[in-house]
Amino acid sequence: KKEIGKGLEEEKIRPGDRSQVHFRATPTKHPLGMGSPKNSSVSSEGGGRSSGGKGKKGKEWSMPHEIWSAEEVNSIKPTHKDPEEAVDHIALRGVRALRWFFDVLAGFKTGVIDEHKYLNRVIFLETVAGIPGMVAGTLRHLTSLRRMRRDHGWIHTLLEEAENERMHLLTFLKLKQPGPVFRFAVMISQGVMYNAFFLSYLISPKACHRFVGYIEEEAVHTYTVLLEDIDANKLPLFSNLPAPAMAKSYWKLGDDAMFRDLVLAVRADEANHCVVNHTFADMHQEFKQDAVNPFSIHASVTKYADAGVTPPTVADIANGDADDIAAGNTNGRSTDVNPASSQPQPQKPQPQPQAGRA
């Protein structure tokens, strides 16, 4: 039982270790509030916490991705989007069945839930979670080549999601290396999930994004319960565990970051994936699969600059306030959005996930 985190003390953030290019490093506004004015004191190193280490500037290696502020990671709550059409109900039931199946396999239905079961569960889920974004990104890339049309930024958000999930996996693997039976199960499930998702995406991209949206809801819920269990001292091995150096570097956590801070960041990523995938499903439903990706940096500038408001944060979206903000009800929020973008592309506001369930 003491093997969790073994060797972590000796880990250092290597000089020149891989760092990131971040939305926050740009003056533009991400629709989820990244880089909004209240974070304007954040340096070009990015991140709402201190930088991952000294001398890292400019040594980017992975894809640009979100760096969450402390306020944002702490304000995430589980949300649920009610199914509307038949395909939504099918997607939700499919996710519920998979959830039950994983719970049984991970031993969450029987016996005591300890740190090993949690790590087994999240590691297994992350090996599968990295598949949908890569499949969807590939298929949209092939569609752009085949139809000889632009993609309007969807590919990048989808590939960044796949990369983000892979980093979740690699980070948790710093805490536990699985055994051969586990690895065999991962191999089988990848073969099944990759081909099933590939064929499903060819048939109905909308169903797939809705399906992933519901999976992400479950992920946010899982990490929320994990945080509650840590705070209730039910998982002592996690309570005093420092975050791996890779996590400190990737999410720009402080040098004193703990495992709990890592879980907060991962949960915020999952909340982001939830918003992205439900939005993409809604766009397919409204026949806007060829519209500009509202999460690309370019689109965020035009959309919110046009409305003259600061973009909503991920917390606003999760709480269902995004439509109010887009409609101009800023609730005291600043309106210092860059007015330099004078040629916005026409675009209607997008439906947002419903308020959270208790």
Next chain:
Amino acid sequence: KKEIGKGLEEEKIRPGDRSQVHFRATPTKHPLGMGSPKNSSVSSEGGGRSSGGKGKKGKEWSMPHEIWSAEEVNSIKPTHKDPEEAVDHIALRGVRALRWFFDVLAGFKTGVIDEHKYLNRVIFLETVAGIPGMVAGTLRHLTSLRRMRRDHGWIHTLLEEAENERMHLLTFLKLKQPGPVFRFAVMISQGVMYNAFFLSYLISPKACHRFVGYIEEEAVHTYTVLLEDIDANKLPLFSNLPAPAMAKSYWKLGDDAMFRDLVLAVRADEANHCVVNHTFADMHQEFKQDAVNPFSIHASVTKYADAGVTPPTVADIANGDADDIAAGNTNGRSTDVNPASSQPQPQKPQPQPQAGRA
């Protein structure tokens, strides 16, 4: 015949148009010389030519990619790596057969070669060229998830190559929109090539990278001949054709850039793909498919900083001088590589492509 470039005059670089995050915008050194000291006066807007337009800073949208200096784009020459093993000979013969097949289909074996035939040919080739990088990136991503190991940066270079090829296609499509027969052929060939490359990569990634390396050699040759034909005034419609706004923005060409400047940039991209794929094939041959990608920014810092030399440019590699430079024979090149990286990862020098054929 006058339809080529129709509407190009009215095109403008839109305020807020999509721009790039570039290697040159970072203080690190790309192994192909991007961002080397002789380009140190380049602003954070990047690019060896003038910026793509005013007020673009910070509105990144696509993946980080190379921006070539005028010196680099003009120094590209066709190269050829001699086949060594049986798989190399098979790859080369496969590419030669495909080349002959495409020449016949594109009408390059009969009749006069005009602008329409050239555009048909390059557009068709670019619809296929965008497949290998995405397939290889996907499969290495799945391998990382399945084996629960890091990928060491290969995924990003491969996905960036796929994106780069898609941009080649979208740029040429600004000059000509193909008809229904052409689109049908593209659809068929994508189905065949995607599945064939996917299965082949599962069997032998080395053969696939070697195959793509030989395809890229052909691409550099094709664009070189196109440039020669433009310079010989054999293609008048291309001689006075301005570059599309998309190309000026993506490659940061000057506002007065012409079609010829676009072809120079595309040829440099292909030369980069040639070096990358032959290097990846060589690494597989030396059982280094789990070694650090020498083209990732992190790796370039450690490799060349360790040797105390400025990295070779793409021209150096094409001319076969890279090994000399890596061995410390700087030929008067500056040695002002950042010494801050003090923890290099062990890595042997990589074989480089042979000197060019006439």
